[in-house]
Amino acid sequence: MSDMLEMGRKVLASQPFSTLLGTQLTTFELGHAELQLPLRPDHLQQHGFAHGGVVSYLADNALTYAGGSVLNNVVTLEMKINYTRPAIGDRLIARAQVVSHGKTQAVCRCDVFVVAEGVETLCAAAQGTIVPVGGGAKTL
Template sequence: MDALMEMGQQVLAKQPFSTLLGTKLTRFERGEAELQLPLRVELHQQHGFAHGGVLSYLADNALTFAGGSAMQVPVVTSEFKINYLRPALGTRLIARARALHAGRRQAVCHCDIVALTEQGETLVAVAQGTIAAMSNRESE
């Protein structure tokens, strides 16, 4: 395992919410990240598909991993927007994010979220966000 992936897995392990959900970091390169989450019934809403909050969580976290690795400093999400395209049904959700532009203070990133079924992958949501560098004081 390379140093960046090891560091990314350590960061994810320090997130109690991600641990609770069972999120895994499956790809992590400079400016790119992939998170996967088993889609259990506990993560569904009343109509039987993934709750929008679960998709938003995945987008937020994947965008931040992509932006942080591009900027190579501690970061937080400044803002993001998500478009839900269709109900997320299947066995697993996969969020793939990449930095579109990274500067010293912020990165703009894009994320696709797909649901994995026996038939393959279905795009269920897209997101775009701004990831901000934390000041030295904020990261302590």
Template sequence: MDDLQAFAQTILKSQPFSQLLGAELIRFESGKAELALRLTDTLKQQHGFAHGGVVSYLADNALTFAGGSVLGDAVTSEFKINYLRPAIGERLIARAESLHAGKQQAVCKCEIYAVDAQGVEKLCAVAQGTIVKV
């Protein structure tokens, strides 16, 4: 399992955009992935909550890590996101899991939470996507 986690960390570190945002891979195991990032002012929109693109990035990457954990090297083929409430807090966490995987693709779901200073999580978006083997 440590080798799998180290491999996933290498992939995240090789993504310049993920590094720019400060994303962290906090969980990676077969069929599951969890990404997080600190919600800084530079990642917010004019109303003070997380920009939709930041929430969408977390969903996309978490979905792909979850699918990739069962497929190997993989990319997102498509995904859909529903924003449920403004992402207001100190941190965002995306938890994704593979719902079904075949030889070439996996269908995954993701829940994105905003976490406040006291550690209280509020669901702010959900996503589902198709991840394909490269």
């Protein structure tokens, strides 16, 4: 495991909400991040698919990891998400990458897939602006 992935997993473990949901960081490298979330009944809304807030959370966190890979200690300044279909399946995968960055911000995009019977299907697409905070320590 890379030092960057190990550090990213420690940061994720320090996020109570991410721990509560069961989020897993599977890839964290310069300009790219992937988070996965096994879906549980308490992640679903009344129609039986993943709640939009859960999908949005995962996209936001993946965007922030991607931006953090180039800017260090960061937060999301803004984010937009388009839901493309109901997230019905066993797991969500959010793959984010840096589109462009400078010293004061990173623009990142993220595709969120739902996995059902081993097949990935796009269920949301997001874009966000990620900005550094604090002293820039490598803590996301």
